[in-house]
Amino acid sequence: MADLIKVAAVQFDPKIGEIEENRRTIAEKIVYAAEEGAKLIVFPEMAVSGYVWESRKEISPYVESVPGETTNRLSALAAKYGCYVVVGVPEVDPTTNVYYNSAVLIGPQGVVGCYRKTHLFAADARWAREGKEEIPVFETEIGRIAMLICMDAMYFEPSRMAALKKADILAFPTNWVGKGINPPSKTWRLRAKENGFYWIASNRSGTERGAQFTGGTGVISPSGEVIDELVSGEGIVFSEIDLSLNQTEKLLKMRNPKAYQDILLNPYLWKEGETRLITDPVEFDLVSISAQHPIEHLQYIIRTIPFNTLNRLVVLPEITQEITNRPSKNERETLMKISAKYNIHIAASIRKGSNLSGFIIQPDGTLSENIEVHSDGSKNLDEPHFLTVILPFGRVGLLIGGDAQLPESYRALAKQGADIIIVSLGNDGETELWMQRIWAFENDAVLAAAAHSAEQSMLFLHSQVTNEESNSAFLHQTLTPEMTNKVRNRPFLRRLNHHLYDSIAIDPSHILLEKAGATQ
Incomplete structure (x- = not known):
């Protein structure tokens, strides 16, 4: 050839x-x-x-x-x-x-x-x-x-x-x-x-x-x-x-098939709410913050944002020890205090050496977190998973680091019921905004991406909202139930042919083990 x-x-x-x-x-x-x-x-x-x-x-x-x-x-x-x-x-x-x-x-x-x-x-x-x-x-x-x-x-x-x-x-x-x-x-x-x-x-x-x-x-x-x-x-x-x-x-x-079993499910065969708890559609404020030092600037930025509702979600870019020079535990504690003080939900990621973890903080002090799925540490786990959290205004899925570079990640979150996909980005630059827009569109999701550079941050909701202002420290959008109606109806996800996709979620190591067992 x-x-x-x-x-x-x-x-x-x-x-x-x-x-x-x-x-x-x-x-x-x-x-x-x-x-x-x-x-x-x-x-x-x-x-x-x-x-x-x-x-x-x-x-x-x-x-x-x-x-x-x-x-x-x-x-x-x-x-x-x-x-x-x-x-x-x-x-x-x-x-x-x-x-x-x-x-x-x-x-x-x-x-x-x-x-x-x-x-x-x-x-x-x-x-x-x-x-x-x-x-x-x-x-x-x-x-x-x-x-x-x-x-x-x-x-x-x-x-x-x-x-x-x-x-x-x-x-x-x-x-x-x-x-x-x-x-x-x-x-x-x-x-x-x-x-x-x-x-x-x-x-x-x-x-x-x-x-x-x-x-x-x-x-x-x-x-x-x-x-x-x-x-x-x-x-x-x-x-x-x-x-x-x-x-x-x-x-x-780069893939981690152990984490892809949700892709094979068909949760939208029936209207949501029949068997799974969903929140009533309400207005909420979605904010993406762009800063090299996101925590240091967070309280000042929050005070300048014209929030229109009490349902608030703020997405931060990746926080690194090289930038903060402080242990990650202190960063979480600081963000939890800010979350409670301003009644906001905060999503972010923290890198400590080669380890990257993401988390969502709620004003009542609830913290949900997971590690990067497409990392050596997660690949060694029996059941690595993506993080989706139920908040008062919708289901929120979080992507961090290399997870934001693969379509499997977005689809898995959508199958977990994520209405809103939030992306906390670092400096790798591998994922471009036009790619994220398509991934959000084909997963019927609102998307908010926060990066250190404003040029790589975005809010996106189909053709209704494409908010990219390169000179802004933050992007802000109030989303109404009318605007998110298409997301809740899942028109693209309803047309998937799930029965064809087995190879997407096959873990090659399982196949090798089965073959080895058959020869013994």
């Missing part, structure tokens, strides 16, 4: 129902891209048929099996040019007559594999069934290739499962919709960066039955940077990728 591979992502607007014309266009673009040296050519979702179908009955004349007419034609071209092709098709299983929105990987020897979309968008659910299998990864001469389709990228789990199976390349046929034409989505960039592999996205830029596709076809590096892109119109993005730059193995070593 060569490290350097030329790839092509095709931005192409198929005509709905014009199967033969779409096939001819796909074939022409394969020939052109292959003659330019592309060894992997990716086409959009449902490129053969068009996308927005009203019903199973309407699409039924256009579904096909795999292998089938489309794959037979394209296999001949793949064989002739020695290349691989990924194309979206409406698939029918000839055994069950069930329809799927599928992507097919075709190589010089024919069909390499097929992936059935597991996370359906609104248009899919009118005619297609969700795929039931875990994310496959296919071994080829140009690397290990996984495929996902469109809505799959809105959840971190599918791409993470591909990474756990050591994918080198994620081929991504999509019909990404939006309000206009845009560059490659930051969601795609995040999925590439989370997993350290290349992301080859092929989208459309036109309209179909009222749906506006955003364009932004592109090749994204393992660091989440866009290498090449085509924002609007039809065309082909070419790029040379270097598989030796993959960061997958390094990133996966």
Whole structure:
């Protein structure tokens, strides 16, 4: 397998129902891209048929099996040019007559594999069934290739499962919709960066039955940077990728699967409150403080904040002994006194050497704390856990240090019921604000991040609040029940396919122990 591979992502607007014309266009673009040296050519979702179908009955004349007419034609071209092709098709299983929105990987020897979309968008659910299998990864001469389709990228789990199976390349046929034409989505960039592999996205830029596709076809590096892109119109993005730059193995070593069992749960199958105590929705004040010396400045800042309610949560950045030159016990005691004096809840983290712990203090003196989950100390525990605390205005989950760098952390807190995710950050700079916004959005959570630098601090609530003022020592927002209604309804979390995610929470050490026991 060569490290350097030329790839092509095709931005192409198929005509709905014009199967033969779409096939001819796909074939022409394969020939052109292959003659330019592309060894992997990716086409959009449902490129053969068009996308927005009203019903199973309407699409039924256009579904096909795999292998089938489309794959037979394209296999001949793949064989002739020695290349691989990924194309979206409406698939029918000839055994069950069930329809799927599928992507097919075709190589010089024919069909390499097929992936059935597991996370359906609104248009899919009118005619297609969700795929039931875990994310496959296919071994080829140009690397290990996984495929996902469109809505799959809105959840971190599918791409993470591909990474756990050591994918080198994620081929991504999509019909990404939006309000206009845009560059490659930051969601795609995040999925590439989370997993350290290349992301080859092929989208459309036109309209179909009222749906506006955003364009932004592109090749994204393992660091989440866009290498090449085509924002609007039809065309082909070419790029040379270097598989030796993959960061997958390094990133996966950061994980602590022992702490991820909550990810497999489905607590939002029923409306919250049926079996779990929840607080009544009330207004509350949320504050993120940015300071190199957060405790020294805390009382002064609190006196300047225009609090509107008696429900107050203040988030501090990481406190280090190098900054305070005082033992951590004294820091907690000081914060507990401030909490009681000003009737505020305080969340923070304290680093002592290589040890990092986080805590939430309540005005009545209650202190809840835990250690960094993604640390050597926590990895040695039998059951490391994330911290979620019930406060009078909601459930609050806390992330500290390296925990804020992995999507598993945010999802675990959301499954524990966290309405508000607070992040106490240090100086590592590994997590950027745009990444945290996406993690908060896809976990239906309010997010407050506090860092030593104001530029890295944030308050975020979907499209309603994005509060980032780089010249401010603090960020403050009063959140009303109306503003947090979407959080409580959990629209994204309700659509997860929990039955597919077992590999996310598998502890490799348990597998080794089971294998060892079986051989004895």
